Every structure is written in C-alpha cells, then in structure tokens.
Amino acid sequence: VEDEIWSKLxxxxxxxxxxxxxxxxxFEGLIGGHAYTILExxxxxIKMELMGASNKLRNPIGQExxxxxxxxxxxxxxxxEFKKQIHSVSDGSFYxxxxxxxxxxxNFDIAFYHD
Numbered sequence: 001v002e003d004e005i006w007s008k009l010x011x012x013x014x015x016x017x018x019x020x021x022x023x024x025x026x027f028e029g030l031i032g033g034h035a036y037t038i039l040e041x042x043x044x045x046i047k048m049e050l051m052g053a054s055n056k057l058r059n060p061i062g063q064e065x066x067x068x069x070x071x072x073x074x075x076x077x078x079x080x081e082f083k084k085q086i087h088s089v090s091d092g093s094f095y096x097x098x099x100x101x102x103x104x105x106x107n108f109d110i111a112f113y114h115d
Contacts, residue, residue, distance in 0.1 A: 005108075006098065009041035009055065012110045021057065021105035028068035030104055035060070038108065039093060042085075055101050059092040068104075070095045 012019050019038035026032045039056040059065055070077050072094050
C-alpha cells in the first residue's frame with residue numbers, strides 16, 4: 001500500500017495535479033472532517049542516504065495546526081541539512097512524514113487534467 005500511495009502522489013506532484021486529503025478524525029492538531037491541500041510529495045536525503053518520504057500540506061484556513069513530527073516548530077527533526085531541501089513553509093503549510101500521513105488521512109484525491 002505504501003508503494004502505491006508513494007507512486008500516485010509522486011506522479012501527481014510531477015504533473016502538477018491538484019491534490020487533497022481528508023482527515024476524518026482529529027490527529028495531532030489536525031481537525032477531523034477537514035480537507036487539506038497536498039502541495040508536494042518528496043524524498044529527503046542526507047549524505048546520499050534516503051531518510052524518508054514527506055508530504056507538504058496546507059490547511060486552507062491558513063493556520064498551521066499540525067503538532068506531530070516535522071511540524072513547523074519541531075527543531076529536533078528539522079536539521080539544517082533538511083531545511084536546505086524544502087521550500088518555505090508558511091500560511092498554514094506544513095510537512096508530514098508519509099507514515100503519519102497514512103495515519104492521519106483516510107482518503108486522498110487527485111484531480112487529473114490535460115491542457
């Protein structure tokens with residue numbers, strides 16, 4: 001299942017498709033019954049070693065609420081090497097490890113379109 005999720009999110013990120021995820025129950029600061037935008041999906045690496053997959057999400061309300069690992073105030077996880085690999089995080093956006101994404105979100109949707 002993880003490989004299938006990884007494959008779909010990676011492909012959709014590369015094609016710049018619109019993606020959302022549904023959180024059906026409260027999870028580490030996320031609001032149950034709320035949808036979040038998936039802004040990107042990527043792998044983090046340090047010294048050529050793969051460290052794990054991550055999703056950058058955004059709360060459409062525009063306020064960062066996620067309190068789990070990799071939240072915006074998590075100084076333990078966010079080393080200077082990891083910070084070099086990300087785009088800025090503000091206006092309600094945050095990163096979340098794929099393993100936590102699978103726990104928090106029961107559904108995700110990808111809007112496929114062609115120009």
